[in-house]
Structures are given as C-alpha cells and as structure tokens.
Amino acid sequence: MSPSNRSRLRAHPASLPPSTSSDGTRRRILETALQLFASRGYHDTSIRDLAKVLELQPSALYAHFASKEHVLAELVRIGHEAHHEALQAALKDAEPEPRQQVRALVRAHTRTHATHPQLAVVVNEELYALTPELAAPAIALRDKSTELLAEVIERGMAQKCFAPPHPRVTAAAISAMGVRLPYWYDQGSTLDVDTLAEAHAELALRMLCGDLAR
Incomplete structure (x- = not known):
C-alpha cells in the first residue's frame, strides 16, 4: 500500500473485532500497533514508536509480547480468525x-474488510513479514476460508448453477473484491456497507454464472 493510501487510514481509529479476547494493556498494545502498522507499515514502526504512543517503556511491552513480530502475528491471527468466523x-x-450461499459468503467477506480496514491491510500486506512458524496459524485459517468458497462453487457447478470459465481464477477474483476495499472505500461515503456487500454479491454471481447468464 502506498504512503498516500496508508495515510487515509490515520483518519479513522483502528479497532479490533468484538470477539477479540485480549483486554487491558494487551488490547491497548494491539490496537495501537494496528493503527501504526496500517498507517506507517510494519517495517517502518519500531517498538520505541509503539511504546511512545502508548506512553510506556519499551520494556513494558515485552511483558506482554516477546517481540514486535509477535504483536504482528497476533494481529494477523485475530484478523483471519474473525474473517473465518x-x-x-x-x-x-x-x-x-449454492447461489444463496455465495451471496452470504461474499456479503460477510465484504463487511469484514469494509468495517475493519486497518486490520484488513495489516492481515493482507504484512503477513509475509512473519516467519513461517509465526504465520502458520493465520495461513491455516486463510486456507479454511478459501476452501469454504471453493466448496460452494464446486457444488454449484455440479448442480449446473455455475459455469465459470476457470473456477480457481474466479474464486480469487471474488475474494479480491473485498481485499481491495481498504484502498478505496470510505465508510463515511453515501455508499453504505450493506449496499456495497450486495453489489459485490451480485458481481460474484455474474462471474460464476458465466455462459449460463448469456
């Protein structure tokens, strides 16, 4: 994400999903890191930067997380877990x-990315800064989420509901609609989240119906 696009995310406070179990100082650390990682980038945010915003000594952060990378790993896991749930x-x-199931999946996918844009950016852009070991829990959740859509598409093709020219490419394009939201969508615009989610669902079905729509 370019610096100019990242700066958009500073205008809105970062928030964690309601289901996040962390509380107290640990939650404050995560929320502050989320805002900084999303607006500045993981590599351009230091532990000292994080501690300064939190008004803590850097050593105090290590009582909750072993390293900056562990903070990122927890954010990435939280994001993938909330999305999968x-x-x-x-x-x-x-x-x-199948068509109704695709609608439901795409709406949920869109809402999670539109309502938590900072988390979406960190999850999708900074995951690869993690070691394979720390990234593994999030990648496992991502694979499960990908499989949910793939299974519905496969079932729809078997039932002659869908006829995409290439199922895997189409599934990736459907997912990308949500992933790109933090780069352009403004929750304060006249386009509300529900309307946006419905538009994405309609586009997904048009892609999946392929020749059947002709």
Whole structure:
C-alpha cells in the first residue's frame, strides 16, 4: 500500500473485532500497533514508536509480547480468525442453494474488510513479514476460508448453477473484491456497507454464472 493510501487510514481509529479476547494493556498494545502498522507499515514502526504512543517503556511491552513480530502475528491471527468466523456464521444461516450461499459468503467477506480496514491491510500486506512458524496459524485459517468458497462453487457447478470459465481464477477474483476495499472505500461515503456487500454479491454471481447468464 502506498504512503498516500496508508495515510487515509490515520483518519479513522483502528479497532479490533468484538470477539477479540485480549483486554487491558494487551488490547491497548494491539490496537495501537494496528493503527501504526496500517498507517506507517510494519517495517517502518519500531517498538520505541509503539511504546511512545502508548506512553510506556519499551520494556513494558515485552511483558506482554516477546517481540514486535509477535504483536504482528497476533494481529494477523485475530484478523483471519474473525474473517473465518464471519464466513462460517454466514454459511450456517444461508439457504442450502449454492447461489444463496455465495451471496452470504461474499456479503460477510465484504463487511469484514469494509468495517475493519486497518486490520484488513495489516492481515493482507504484512503477513509475509512473519516467519513461517509465526504465520502458520493465520495461513491455516486463510486456507479454511478459501476452501469454504471453493466448496460452494464446486457444488454449484455440479448442480449446473455455475459455469465459470476457470473456477480457481474466479474464486480469487471474488475474494479480491473485498481485499481491495481498504484502498478505496470510505465508510463515511453515501455508499453504505450493506449496499456495497450486495453489489459485490451480485458481481460474484455474474462471474460464476458465466455462459449460463448469456
């Protein structure tokens, strides 16, 4: 994300999903790190920067996290976990018909990225700053989320509901619609999140129907 795009994220306070279990000082550290990592970048934020904003000594941070990388790993895990839980809940509440399940998944995917843009940026851009060991929990969750959509698409193709020219490419394009939201979407605009989510769902179905829509 370019510096100019990152600066957009400074205008809105960073927040963690309601389901986040951390509280007290640990939560403050995570929320502050989220704001700094999203607006400045992980590599351009030091432990001293984080401690200064929190008005703590750098040593106080190490009582909660072993390193800056561990702070990032926890944020990335939280983001992927919240996203996966949102997709699971949407799928559980959706009708069994594949088109309705795609609508539900895409709406949930869109909402999580639109309502937590800082977390979305950190999760998607900074994951690769982690060692494989620290990234593993988040990557496992990401793979599970990817599989949820892939399974619905496969079922829809078997039932002749979908006919995408290339299922994997189409699934990636559907996911990218949500991932790109922090780069352009402003929650204060006239386009509300529900309308945006519905628009993304409609676009996803058009991509998946392919020749069936012609």
